[in-house]
Amino acid sequence: MKIAFFSTQPYDRVFFDRENQDRRFAYQFYETHLGPHIVEAVNDVDAVCVFVNDRVNREVLKVLASRGVKIVALRCAGFNNVDLDAAQEFGISVCRVPAYSPEAVAEHAMAMLLTLNRKTHKAYNRVREQNFSLNGLLGFNLHGKTIGIVGTGKIGKAFCHVAKGFGCELLAFDIYEDEQLKDIGVLYVDMDTLYRSSDIISLHCPLTPENKHMITQSTIQQMKDGVILLNTSRGALIDTSAVIDALKTRKIGGIAIDVYEQEEKLFFKDLSDTIIEDDTLQRLMSFPNVLITAHQAFFTHEALTQIASTTLKNIEELLLGREPFNKQAILV
Numbered sequence: 544m545k546i547a548f549f550s551t552q553p554y555d556r557v558f559f560d561r562e563n564q565d566r567r568f569a570y571q572f573y574e575t576h577l578g579p580h581i582v583e584a585v586n587d588v589d590a591v592c593v594f595v596n597d598r599v600n601r602e603v604l605k606v607l608a609s610r611g612v613k614i615v616a617l618r619c620a621g622f623n624n625v626d627l628d629a630a631q632e633f634g635i636s637v638c639r640v641p642a643y644s645p646e647a648v649a650e651h652a653m654a655m656l657l658t659l660n661r662k663t664h665k666a667y668n669r670v671r672e673q674n675f676s677l678n679g680l681l682g683f684n685l686h687g688k689t690i691g692i693v694g695t696g697k698i699g700k701a702f703c704h705v706a707k708g709f710g711c712e713l714l715a716f717d718i719y720e721d722e723q724l725k726d727i728g729v730l731y732v733d734m735d736t737l738y739r740s741s742d743i744i745s746l747h748c749p750l751t752p753e754n755k756h757m758i759t760q761s762t763i764q765q766m767k768d769g770v771i772l773l774n775t776s777r778g779a780l781i782d783t784s785a786v787i788d789a790l791k792t793r794k795i796g797g798i799a800i801d802v803y804e805q806e807e808k809l810f811f812k813d814l815s816d817t818i819i820e821d822d823t824l825q826r827l828m829s830f831p832n833v834l835i836t837a838h839q840a841f842f843t844h845e846a847l848t849q850i851a852s853t854t855l856k857n858i859e860e861l862l863l864g865r866e867p868f869n870k871q872a873i874l875v
């Protein structure tokens with residue numbers, strides 16, 4: 544059984560090789576994204592394994608089907624980048640890793656909030672340069688602050704537990720309410736109330752056509768002055784231009800993002816010697832109260848082990864026609 548991996552980094556090989564020790568998959572690793580530009584080169588493989596920024600649209604799926612590819616295996620949870628209807632039409636199965644250490648992402652969201660608020664990234668550099676001044680490093684207590692959590696699935700729920708430990712008041716919005724979260728004091732409210740009442744808002748819902756740019760000028764206006772935004776979910780949940788405007792007027796007090804709408808051409812690459820043409824990102828990076836990481840929230844030992852193991856199990860089950868061990872893993 545042959546698998547072509549796209550958008551790979553050296554660490555992907557390490558974890559997928561380890562999980563293949565007792566299996567017999569033949570691997571092809573490509574650094575490039577999968578997309579219309581490269582799909583014609585796919586040949587003689589049973590499955591392609593893709594990540595968050597591969598573009599698996601109708602055009603790509605049509606070519607994959609004509610080349611005999613039977614499976615698109617996402618090695619991530621989100622699947623907004625795959626046209627599931629087209630996959631079904633062309634007879635290609637699509638699987639994903641529905642849960643791989645939600646704590647990894649939740650803990651990173653909290654790490655970003657703490658860094659943005661207490662400015663530890665600035666303090667680290669200052670102290671190394673023997674500047675022991677505290678001016679400009681003032682933060683606020685998280686204890687007693689209200690955090691609005693949008694989406695209380697696996698990651699949002701883990702984030703609620705982390706935030707509860709800091710003594711925060713928790714508001715949440717989700718299409719489905721989680722009874723266990725209610726038991727620990729999470730209060731489900733509508734989005735208007737969440738926007739109006741939260742000191743900090745953290746996004747943990749998937750990106751869908753309906754919620755693209757849910758954070759935009761009109762929703763930002765509903766928020767408290769000085770609100771802090773966290774996005775570890777998907778970049779396009781946020782209208783970045785609206786955020787830049789609101790940072791300029793001081794409506795937004797700070798934003799920490801691990802994802803960015805136009806991240807596809809940038810993230811997971813070392814571009815330190817390159818001129819970046821994305822002026823929106825450059826403007827965003829120029830604010831002192833903006834913290835950006837390059838889609839690393841998932842990046843823990845535990846998560847990479849789980850991702851490799853679940854991905855290979857998914858592919859095995861689909862190729863051999865076995866009952867899936869986790870029905871949520873199989874999308875088509």
Ligand code: NAD
Pocket residue numbers: 620621622641642645648693694695696697698699716717718719747748749750754775776777801802838839840841842
């Ligand atoms: P999940 O499916 O367990 O939970 C998603 C929750 O969002 C569900 O409870 C669902 O009902 C809810 N939801 C759906 N649409 C909503 C809406 N419009 N408003 C509010 N809630 C809505 O998924 P998860 O594992 O918690 O992952 C959440 C998202 O995190 C993924 O879709 C993915 O985009 C992102 N993610 C990011 C990273 C990273 O490294 N930054 C890693 C993994 C996942």
